[in-house]
Amino acid sequence: MTTATCPKGHDSATLDYCDTCGAPMDGARVPDAVTGSGAPDPDVTQPVSPGCPRCGTPQDGRFCEVDGYDFLLAPPLPETPTAPIPPPGPAAGPAAGSAPRTGPGAAGTAAQPAGRLEVVVGADRAYFDGVVAQGGEDAGGMVFPRFAAQRRFPLTGERLLIGRRSRSRGVHPDIDLASPPEDPGVSHTHALLLNEGGKWSIVDLGSANGTYVNDPASAPIPAENPFPLRPGDRVYVGAWTSLTVREAQ
Template identity: 55%
Template sequence: MATCPKGHDSATLDYCEVCGARMGAAPSAAPAPSAPSAPAPTPSGEVCPVCGTPKAGRFCEEDGYDFLLAPPVTAAPSTPTAPPVASPPSVPPSAPSTPAATSWAVVVRADAGYFEVVKAMGGEDAGTLAMPRFVAERRFALTGQQMVIGRRSRSRGVNPDIDLVGPPEDPGVSHVHALLVPQEGGWAVVDMESANGTYLNDPNSNPLDPHVPVALKDGDVVYLGAWTALAIQST
């Protein structure tokens, strides 16, 4: 009796009389083990950028990568690259200097030369005028929208910014004598129809026209009253 490849005893030698298998055929080889299949990607197809494990939740199951908060990871280059050449440290450009803002002021003093000019004009009260022996210099910073020059008067409600009431009091100064007003790049003086006029730099010249701003520059002198001079200063 012959035995078929499946182990049956068969009297026939060509085909097994039990299962019909071809006699003498080599037993079929066992199927080769299949290679482990790659893990199925997640529905989104997103994988860990560090190890390539498919995303199964917020954190990678292999290395703990946080898909929600961690920054993207750039794969390292496959071939080594030369280190970049360090550039010399740059020096930040210095900021352009801003010129300091110009401040303006007036210095009030008694001027004996101007007093002599006023007396020579022979005004109504020229004969009664007397030059004071001492007048302390006073300094006023120019600020705001205007500076009123004059002498205060409670009855008239006048409170000038540059108050020349004294002592000693210059009787030739009107209660509201003139204004100093800011202009682009400086200040200007405006006569307010004063009784005795306002003069710029030269007391022998004509007085300023009322209500007309006249630009001032550093070093100008405004004369008014009987002996008062206001020197314009900028710093």
């Protein structure tokens, strides 16, 4: 039997007047299971897929196509701050009236990290010769730079974007390989360095020429899959660029 809900909330078997309270059924709501409409309730706010919290680009896949933000590994933080953690009870805290301990010997002081890492960016001639030997439509026009000063970037924060800046697309990589000499084989959003609990990995963001770790003659790492890195590892991108992970000096 078809039933509807009257404006006052009663279930009624009649569709003209409520058979419970007699109210007109003009504003009655018929369940979707009965009508088969399947249309969303206009009174219910539908969820909206969030955009990139860094640049606002709508989400289309796991990584932001502009700055490489990883929606899966690092979802945006809630805007509402969490409640503060209550202070410890008298048994866990210092004695009443005593001054708190400070300095290196203070109890509860966080341990210092074992070592800091950095990435050293340079031009690798052997890698370039291998790229040219593989051929390709642009191989004949590429020239190894006569001078390319090494640059060092500290591995800090949660993520570092590797690529080439583009004002028109709003791309501003943390490790910008558009600085002279510009490597033409590097995509604007080429790869992402991720920090997960102090352990670093690299993710290829679907670059045109791939990302290689340690052996540029092997297959590139799979796109959009974190590949772990350790001190001493070397990453190859573009036509001649190498990025070496090492202890900061």
